[in-house]
Amino acid sequence: MEVKILSARFDIDNAHRIDVARTHGAYRALDKLFAMAPAEVIEEVKASGLRGRGGAGFPTGMKWGFLPKDTGKPVYLAVNSDESEPATFKDRYILVRDPHALIEGIIICCWAIGCHDCYIYIRGEYTSQVKILQAAIDEAYGAGYLGARVAGRDFRLDVTVHRGAGAYVCGEETALLESIEGKKGQPRSKPPFPAVVGLFGCPTIINNVQSIASLPYIIANGAAAYRAYGTEKSCGTHLFGISGHVERPGMYELPLGLPLLEVLENVAGGVWKGRKLKGVIPGGSSTPVLTPAEAATVTLDYESMAAHKTMFGSGGIVVLDETVDMVRLVENLIAFYHHESCGQCTPCREGLGWMLKIVRKLLAGEGTVADIDLLRELCDNIEMKTVCVLSAACTMPVRSYLEKFRDEFEAYALDGGSPQPEQREG
Amino acid sequence: MAETVKLFVNGREVEVEAGKNLIDALRVVGIEIPHFCYHPALGADGNCRMCLVGIEDGRPPLVPACKTPAQPGMKVLLDDQKIRKIQRDIMELELINHPVDCPVCDQAGECRLQDYYMEYDLQDSRMRVPQVTKGKRMDFGCGVVHDQERCVLCARCVRFTRQITKTGELGIVNRSDQARVTIFPGRPLNNRYALNIVDICPVGAMTSRDFRFKQRVWFLQKDEGICHGCSTGCAIYIDHHREKNGDDVIYRYRARTNMQVNGYFICDAGRLSYKRENENRQDLTLVDGVVVDFEQGIAAALEKMNKARRPLLLVSPDATLEQMWAIKRIATFYGATLSGYSDAYRIDDDGDDFLISDDKAANRYSLELLEIDRDRESFQAALAHADLLVNFDNDLFFSPINESLQRLLGEQDRISVCSHQLPVFSGSSVILPCASPSEYGGSIINRHGVLQRFRRAVRRNADPRDILEITHLLGGAISSAERAWPGIRQSVPVLRSVEPEQIPVEGLLLNNSEERDVGP
């Protein structure tokens, strides 16, 4: 089931070094690239059907097409390497095992959109990874792939790595821009969209690492070759991170559209310890959970996930075995999003903390059925009332656990328990 | 009104100014959209989410009104069930970690949380888990006290220090529900406009040390006034209250919006100048150091003025246009020399490029319009020559500049018409108490030539008389501010067609007055 498009050089020793990477094909798309007009590159990427691999799945070529023409302002590219959605760890493999695919992709994108200054926003926790990435960038400068004349052409391109410092919300594209601008990572209201007013007030494209790293293959081999993988609307391949209760967790490159359970069984070795499946989180912690019955019919593509009222997300699949306490899992989940709320909008800032306390009250054996109903109601009251979707990333999955595993929550609730008197934290 | 657009609110067509956001545009036609974080001086931030409104057929269907410009044909949903529910939900979330301490909160009575609770929420608390605890009674400097638990994190205060004063003392640290407004340790508020933060805070998180616990706001009578702290003439509210069996006391000034004069803010010195109205007042009439009836004081003054051979009348640069005119008229009547010398009211390099002026006189502009002499040399000569000085509340010793004049005072008999007990008035043979600005009405013209009218706000028990009334008792023909105007109009070309009753609230920019700083 596995394919090697993006991951072609992952298993080659020292492929993070430019000489090794070049031996195995890195930077070979550039001759073809510079023979193409920028608009042709955009058309090729549109034709490939590549969709943003950060989680939202927006068509990459179409996104580039939103840039206004001839504004007289510089155009920026911000590469989103913040990957901090729990269960997501795919971009890390690119950064460490094939950073030159990313750099080559950056050159392709920047040529297409007319950008000369690219920032790679990498999450602060990627300490050793940032060193490998920076070394690769330095090598690319040394080899003339970056700098005043990219690959000998009359095209300047500078790439700067900007380190995050522990804030999930910076994976949200406008928070990421704020962070590069030296502010707290608090998402901006849209409109204006970043393509019009982005980094430093200039037109800006923000793309995920995997999206960018997919470009060399598309340019070198053509859109049709890329479309040969995947489904009609979910084209190409994807780096899937499989974690949780499976025998062989890890990162696997697969074409889109495969049946979820087959992948879990054949690629990841099935549920560990011979246990039964209880649920699957299909695309990072923010995606609604699937029951085993739902998991049996879903395929790994955007359309099937939507049909199952969940999302493809970042391709971070988490397997939950029969021992998982869904209430505790939800507590872990809300704690994460609460911790990561930027604190800007009232509903998210105040509401997630309230939700967390209600779950903890249930876990402490002090909750009631009314608390479960309140928790469920708060999901509706908070969701989509905020600048960004961080709160929805919490409420959407929580709602799914409450609906699909309500009996577990009720088991924690006291029957007819009376509300506790109000008190303040010590 | 500038260019307009027609749009629909709950199906009703309204015409509003183009280019404004929905909050501002609809307010003009009487439609209020609730909000905490938006402030016209600070722009839209969009964090409170209280102003979310529906846009029928819109994408997205739900938008913050503060960030949404009024557009032609737009169908705004405000009062439908869905929007009412959102407003109620947002209010619930605003309040879950908010202490229920309205009974001891100074904001009570003018608090948006309270108002919106009554308007949009009205539900019992469903909060049955411990609240988040944060800092209380934090001294932020400049008399600003902060309560982090009452704060709704609208960031108005932070934006004020970054955008308006550009001093940046405040920030919001942490994230999630631990976010809180604070100062960097050891770097408290340090700007001359800091108390505006108390005005713009929509809740009780920012209170004024000066006002805290002094008076419940619902007891305060809120009258419009003009600050007399300097020549900018900022629009203010005079908040005052008469206790049962007590005196009418001013508790605070607040900024009143006047886009032609001060915008939305006032300086701290001006704000705190209300104290001057309450303190150190001259309430007694004295003749040769003996307390007498006011009428006896007037009689004594009249006698002296009639007898004087070389009387000198001194007018204050704080006096209203009408008062100045009345004094000018009695100067003519008595054949007196008239001076408006007031160099002491200038404090060089004290002003800034925002609101604070070097000139601490409220109405120097009128002295010039009425051609009242302001020259030091001629005043000094007249003083040396005079056998009677009648000083109408001019504090020659406001700044130390006139030390050398001190010896000249006392060489002549002196009558002082004064609102405050000040060194400059001591040694006068007759002291007639007069009203301070909050106790009379009239017109003043600020340094930029904006003519503003104000009305009497305060009626103190001592009931000091308006200077204008005193000039009438001293034989002048002008008995009221209105009666001063025919003469003023006739003698001052730029005021020829001014009808005082028709001066707009924002004042009248005198048309042939060029931008200038009027010299003393």
Added chain:
Amino acid sequence: MRDRSQLQAAGQPFTFDAERNDEFERLCTRYPIRESMIMPALWLAQEQQGWISAEVIEYIAERLDTYPAKVYELATFYTMYHLRPVGTYHICVCRTLSCYLRDKQEIVDFITDEIGIKPGQVSEDGRFSLEEVECLGHCGTAPVVQINGEFHEEMNVEKLKAVLAHLD
């Protein structure tokens, strides 16, 4: 998150050493605005001093001609900046989803029992500090522990014992 607003003073003024100063100046040329340098500067300072003291914040604000309150905002918003000294070995245990599912709690409990520190604490001898952190992006090799920036994957108590034994 915990309240991070209480800053500590180091008791001495801070300045970049020559190497960091060069790096600071080099990075400044990469951004069209000065404030973009707040985060890189905080990283450089943490690399040099080990933590972000009140003096560091004042120094960075001065170097970048911005308000200390603004640098303070960032230092408290981004949780990887240490606002007090950490141990010689700063141990971060991932607490989130996949690591939670694969028994990160055993590791936390072991450290608490063995070294005597709970999350958020520094050992009395200053050798160790422990922090539970959100997802570290190593879910496929959970549970994961990061010690002074270095990742240790597929951890369990036995492996952690061996790692700790190899520390100086």
